[in-house]
Amino acid sequence: xxxxxxxxxxxxxxxxxxxxxxxxxxxxxxxxxxxxxxxxxxxxxxxxxxxxxxxxxxxxxxxxxxxxxxxxxxxxxxxxxxxxxxxxxxxxxxxxxxxxxxxxxxxxxxxxxxxxxxxxxxxxxxxxxxxxxxxxxxxxxxxxxxxxxxxxxxxxxxxxxxxxxxxxxxxxxxxxxxxxxxxxxxxxxxxxxxxxxxxxxxxxxxxxxxxxxxxxxxxxxxxxxxxxxxxxxxxxxxxxxxxxxxxxxxxxxxxxxxxxxxxxxxxxxxxxxxxxxxx
Numbered sequence: 001x002x003x004x005x006x007x008x009x010x011x012x013x014x015x016x017x018x019x020x021x022x023x024x025x026x027x028x029x030x031x032x033x034x035x036x037x038x039x040x041x042x043x044x045x046x047x048x049x050x051x052x053x054x055x056x057x058x059x060x061x062x063x064x065x066x067x068x069x070x071x072x073x074x075x076x077x078x079x080x081x082x083x084x085x086x087x088x089x090x091x092x093x094x095x096x097x098x099x100x101x102x103x104x105x106x107x108x109x110x111x112x113x114x115x116x117x118x119x120x121x122x123x124x125x126x127x128x129x130x131x132x133x134x135x136x137x138x139x140x141x142x143x144x145x146x147x148x149x150x151x152x153x154x155x156x157x158x159x160x161x162x163x164x165x166x167x168x169x170x171x172x173x174x175x176x177x178x179x180x181x182x183x184x185x186x187x188x189x190x191x192x193x194x195x196x197x198x199x200x201x202x203x204x205x206x207x208x209x210x211x212x213x214x215x216x217x218x219x220x221x222x223x224x225x226x227x228x229x230x231x232x233x234x235x236x237x238x239x240x241x242x243x244x245x246x247x248x249x250x251x252x253x254x255x256x257x258x259x260x261x262x263x264x265x266x267x268x269x270x271x272x273x274x275x276x277x278x279x
Contacts, residue, residue, distance in 0.1 A: 008236030010271045011278075013210060014257070015040045015164075015242045017068055017136070020047030020054075024247035028254040030056050032245050033063045036258035037266060039275045042068035042136050042242075045124035046075040046091075054128045064275040066134035066162075067125045069118065071141045072100045077120035083113035097139045104146050115150045122158050134276035136164035136242075140216070143194040152201050162276035163202060164240065165209040166216055167195040173217040176229045184217040191216060208279035215242035220249075224256040231265050238279065 016029045019041035026049050032038035043053055043065050057065045073095045076087040085107070087093050094100035104114055125132065135151070135158075136142055142151065143166060151160065170188035202209060218226055222243045230241070245254035256262060266273065 010234050011238040011274050012271050013240040014038050016245055017042045018244050020044040020050035023049045026053050026056055028245040028247050032257035038257050039273055040064035040133055042066045044068045044070050045121050046077055064133035065130045068138055069142050070138040072097050072139050077124055078117050083117050085110055086113045118150055132159050134162040135160050140166045162208040165195045166191045166213050168213055168216045210240040211237040213240045223252045224259045227256045227262050
């Protein structure tokens with residue numbers, strides 16, 4: 001008698017970005033992991049509360065931690081004199097992502113400095129003594145052509161086995177939520193193009209990723225209602241939902257992650273909550 005085929009499964013990674021940006025975000029992430037559906041978080045090694053985030057991660061070893069590579073709208077690891085033109089005298093990257101992305105692409109004088117800063121952030125993560133579960137980037141700059149070119153050259157040395165492919169289908173999002181139409185359409189188009197260019201290189205190197213990612217088009221608006229509708233509409237495959245829970249501006253995202261209704265719906269649908277390292 002032939003064995004029965006494997007039943008289609010829905011596997012879901014729920015990840016929090018900006019781990020280390022503030023103590024309020026750190027507390028929210030730990031609570032969402034302990035009481036809710038959050039499986040992993042992405043560490044900003046130069047965040048104002050990065051040391052606190054590392055300590056909390058070690059106290060909660062079931063929380064998988066990846067690197068949230070920060071090259072825009074954040075603080076650098078290296079001194080301004082070591083990465084001339086990449087940050088200002090206060091160690092701050094450009095806070096305008098489009099302008100920063102164009103400068104990184106067209107100004108070849110910045111490429112070496114940019115690579116040195118990427119190297120430094122990976123060193124900081126290793127120094128923290130955490131296992132690298134995954135890689136992504138603040139405002140998804142890990143997909144920038146110059147940045148990704150450096151990542152793919154050093155992925156073995158850095159131990160990168162999984163990475164976010166920021167690819168969210170616009171039509172699904174439009175069925176689930178309204179408003180912000182230009183933002184959603186433009187971001188869906190841009191990141192689909194960037195992800196399509198990156199995907200073959202990941203496949204050749206055996207770097208794992210989810211089939212689709214949700215969170216880009218609902219950035220900052222991942223409340224309980226939306227999360228319930230999204231989970232109800234998931235189909236067999238492997239997905240990532242990423243969010244930015246904290247105790248202030250994004251407290252609604254924290255409440256969605258610990259919602260009993262959300263947890264019960266995941267149980268009813270038989271959805272398997274996993275980490276990137278489970279891929």
